[in-house]
Amino acid sequence: MARTNLSQRRSHAVRSAVLAALVHLSVPARLKAENRVDYRYEDYIEDDNRIRVRTHSVFAEQALNSKVVAKGNFVYDGISGSSPNGGIPVPGSGQVPLQYLEDIRRAGYVEGAITTGRFITRPQISYSEESDYESVGISLSESIEFNDKNTTLTVGLARNFDRVTGYWLSNRTDWRDKDTLDVLVGVTQLLGPKTYLTANFSVGMADGYLTDPYKGVYFRFDYPGDDLNTDPGFPIPERRPDERLKQVAFLGITHFVTPLKGSVDANYRFHNDDWGIKAHTFTVAWNQKVGSRLTLSPLFRYHFQTSADFYAPSFIGSNNRIDANGVNIALQSDGSYLFEGDPGYPGDGTPFAVPAWPQHFSSDYRLSRLETFTAGVGIHWEVTDHISVDFAYKRYAMFALEDRSYQSAFPQANVYTVGMGFRW
Numbered sequence: 339m340a341r342t343n344l345s346q347r348r349s350h351a352v353r354s355a356v357l358a359a360l361v362h363l364s365v366p367a368r369l370k371a372e373n374r375v376d377y378r379y380e381d382y383i384e385d386d387n388r389i390r391v392r393t394h395s396v397f398a399e400q401a402l403n404s405k406v407v408a409k410g411n412f413v414y415d416g417i418s419g420s421s422p423n424g425g426i427p428v429p430g431s432g433q434v435p436l437q438y439l440e441d442i443r444r445a446g447y448v449e450g451a452i453t454t455g456r457f458i459t460r461p462q463i464s465y466s467e468e469s470d471y472e473s474v475g476i477s478l479s480e481s482i483e484f485n486d487k488n489t490t491l492t493v494g495l496a497r498n499f500d501r502v503t504g505y506w507l508s509n510r511t512d513w514r515d516k517d518t519l520d521v522l523v524g525v526t527q528l529l530g531p532k533t534y535l536t537a538n539f540s541v542g543m544a545d546g547y548l549t550d551p552y553k554g555v556y557f558r559f560d561y562p563g564d565d566l567n568t569d570p571g572f573p574i575p576e577r578r579p580d581e582r583l584k585q586v587a588f589l590g591i592t593h594f595v596t597p598l599k600g601s602v603d604a605n606y607r608f609h610n611d612d613w614g615i616k617a618h619t620f621t622v623a624w625n626q627k628v629g630s631r632l633t634l635s636p637l638f639r640y641h642f643q644t645s646a647d648f649y650a651p652s653f654i655g656s657n658n659r660i661d662a663n664g665v666n667i668a669l670q671s672d673g674s675y676l677f678e679g680d681p682g683y684p685g686d687g688t689p690f691a692v693p694a695w696p697q698h699f700s701s702d703y704r705l706s707r708l709e710t711f712t713a714g715v716g717i718h719w720e721v722t723d724h725i726s727v728d729f730a731y732k733r734y735a736m737f738a739l740e741d742r743s744y745q746s747a748f749p750q751a752n753v754y755t756v757g758m759g760f761r762w
Contacts, residue, residue, distance in 0.1 A: 372399060372761050373399065373400050373401055373761065373762050374397075374398070374399050374759060374760060374761045374762075375396070375397070375398045375399075375759070375760050376396070376397045376398075376757060376758070376759040376760075377394075377395070377396050377757060377758050377759075378393075378394075378395045378396075378397075378728070378755060378756070378757035379392075379393065379394055379395075379755070379756050379757065380392075380393040380395075380753065380754065380755045381393075381753070381754045381755075382751055382752075382753050383751055383752050383753075383754075384419065384749045384750065384751040385749070385750045385751065387419065387420075388419050388420050388421065388436070388749060389417065389418075389419040389420070389421055389439065389749065389751075390417070390418055390419050391415060391416070391417045392415070392416045392417075393413060393414070393415050393416075394413070394414045395411065395412065395413045395414070396411070396412050397409070397410070397411045398410050398411075404453075405452060405453045405454070406450065406451070406452050406453075407450070407451040408448070408449070408450055408451075409448070409449045409450070409451070410446065410447065410448045410449070411446055411447055412444075412445075412446040413443070413444070413445045413446060414442070414443070414444055415442065415443035415444075415445075416441075416442055416443075417439060417440065417441050417442075417443070418438075418439065418440045419438070419439060420436035420437060420438050420439065421436060421437060421439050421552075422434045422435070422436060422437075422703060422747040423435055423436065423437035423552065423553060423554055423573075424553040424554040424555055424556070424573065424576060424700070424701040424702060425554060425556055425573060425701075426556050426651055426652050426701075426744065427744060427746070432744065432745075432746055433746045434744050434746050434747045437552065439552075441468050441469055441470075442468065442469070443466060443467070443468045443471075444466070444467050444468075445464070445465065445466035445467070445473075446464065446465060446466075447462055447463065447464035447465075447475075448462065448463055448464075449461070449462040449463075450462075456482050456483045456484060457480065457481065457482050458480070458481040458482075458483075459478070459479075459480055459481075460477075460478070460479045460480075460481070460494075461476075461477070461478050462475075462476065462477045462478070463475070463476050464476075464477075470502070470503045470504050470551070471500065471501070471502055471503075472500065472501045473498055473499070473500045473501075474498070474499045474500075475496065475497065475498040475499070476496070476497055477494060477495065477496035477497070478494065478495055479492055479493065479494030479495075479522075480492065480493055480494070488527065488528040489525065489526070489527050489528070490525065490526040490527075491523075491524075491525050492522070492523070492524050492525070492526075492538070493521075493522065493523050494520075494521070494522040494523075495519075495520070495521055495522075496518075496519070496520040496522075497517075497518070497519050497520075498517065498518040498519075499515075499517055500515070500516040500517065500518070500546075501513045501514065501515060501516070502514050502515075502516055502547050502551060503551065504550075504551025504552055505551055505552050506551050506552075506554075506575035507551050514546065514547030515546045515547065516544065516545075516546040516547050516548060517544065517545055517546050518542060518543065518544040519542065519543045519544075520540055520541070520542040520543075521540060521541050521542075522538055522539070522540040523538065523539055523540075524536065524537060524538025524539065524588075525537055525538070532593060532594040532595075532596065533591065533592065533593045533594070534591070534592055535589075535590070535591050536588070536589070536590040536591070536592075536605075537587075537588065537589050537590075538587075538588050539585070539586070539587050539588075540585070540586045541583075541584070541585055541586075542582075542583070542584045542585075542586070543581075543582070543583055543584075544581065544582040544584075545580060545581045545582075546580060547580070548578050548579065548580060548581075548582055549575070549576055549577060549578045549700075550576060550578075550700075550702055551575070553575075553576045553700065553701065553702050554573030554574060554575060554576065554701075555573060555574060555575075555576045555577075555652070555653065555699050555700065555701045556573055556651075556652040556653070556701065557574065557652065557653050576699060576700040576701065576702065577696075577697075577698050577699055577700070578613075578648070578698055578700055579613065579648075579698050581612075582611055582612065582613060583611060583612045584609060584610065584611035584612075585609075585610050585611070586607065586608065586609050586610075587607070587608045588605065588606070588607050588608075589605060589606050590603065590604065590605030590606075591603075591604055591605070598626070599626070599627035600624060600625055600626040600627055601624075601625045602622065602623070602624050602625075603621075603622070603623045603624075603625070604620075604621065604622045604623075605620075605621050606618070606619070606620055606621075607619040607621075609643070613646040613647060613648070613705070614644065614645065614646050614647035614648075615643055615644055615645070615646050615705070616643065616644045617641065617642065617643035617644075618641070618642050618643075619639065619640070619641045619642075620639065620640045620641075621637070621638070621639040621640075622637070622638055622639075623635055623636065623637040623638075624636055630720075631719060631720040631721070632717070632718070632719050632720075633717070633718040633719075634715065634716070634717055635715065635716040635717075635718065635730075636713075636714070636715045636716075637712070637713065637714050637715065637716065637732070638711075638712070638713050639710075639711070639712040639713075640709070640710070640711060640712075641709060641710040641711075641712075642708075642709045642739075643707065643708060643709075644707050645705060645706045645707040645708075645740065646700065646705040646706075647698075648696065648697075648698040648699050648700055648705075649700055649701070649702070649705045649706050650699070650701060650742065651701050651742055651743060651744060652701065653696060653699060703738070703743060703744075703747040703748055706738060706739075706740065706743050707738075707739040707740045707743075708736055708737060708738055708739055708743075708748065709736070709737050709739055710734065710735065710736045710737070711733075711734075711735050711737075712732055712733070712734050712735075713732065713733050714730060714731050714732030714733060714753070715730065715731060716728065716729065716730035716755075717729045717730070723761075724760060724761050724762060725758070725759070725760060725761075726758070726759040726761075727756075727757070727758050727759075728755065728756065728757040728758070728759070729755065729756055729757075730753075730754070730755040730756075731752070731753070731754055731755075732752075732753040732755075733750075733751075733752060733753075734749075734750065734751045734752075734753060735750040735751075736748040736749055736750065
């Protein structure tokens, strides 16, 4: 059994983190709650028999009285298949090595919405468990409506307490802590009877074990006097920084087009962090009413990001690469960066000593310069006033944007979704 990051392998996975309580900014707070139960099944299938994720989720919402609404969500994930382990292709092959993964994730949250005058308070607690990952989270958001309820201001705070273990951590018996803190402020503004705008900004801080315990990194060394220079190297556990600070800005607009009986949803998300990653995500969807009970929703999403400062498919070390202070160094495989750190093996007085490791390093393709495309369509059918059915299909494709990366590491997938809802 081994863990992979499910949320990065699917476009709309339900996160085990507790930010769900803060995402209410994406829907006007004036909309009334519904007493409902929804079931959804999603099948994420990567090409070439790589990763497959089957997800069952149940969402329930119930108004306890005129001022209190309770919500809950439960997710059951099953993952299996092969994923890149951080290695490089053997000479003469373009295929990166893969590692088989298999795991189960059970996650859920319970949330309340308490209305007091113009204020809406939303506390939430969440839990997620895998064989090698545990997460407990709490969050609290506060919304205030003013300007005749045309404007809603929200502030929120979320805290996660996670534990990680895995392949490189003492045979998965050594649990490491990973904690995150997110702060959000946002506004939803009604611009007219047919248009509303959502804008928010969040700051997230993470510390602890932020490394992927299943990703290795290959180091290649120039051994003088022999033929080992063509060897692809040997893997060691990747080493990411133990802190990360990120900022995320979001801007979205929804406009109803009455003559066409449809609406457009468009949004832009900007991500920046101190690992060197800057990301831009654009999404547009059209919701077209067909008759009185059917809605078609085509969608397109584009994502672009720069690479982390410490990313490279492999690293190179050599006795001939010594900095001005006489310290051995290691370079990214394209020679574009210099890293300093403790020697992999201290010099023992012999003519050759293994060079230093970089301070931080990772060959995880998800930290590289890349772009993704998602296109699909959803169908929502109101079977009766109390029963609805949903179908959706999306095509997801990720591509490398730098020559040093190996395209065979980047996945492409089909995503199928079916669901049913009951209201009363």
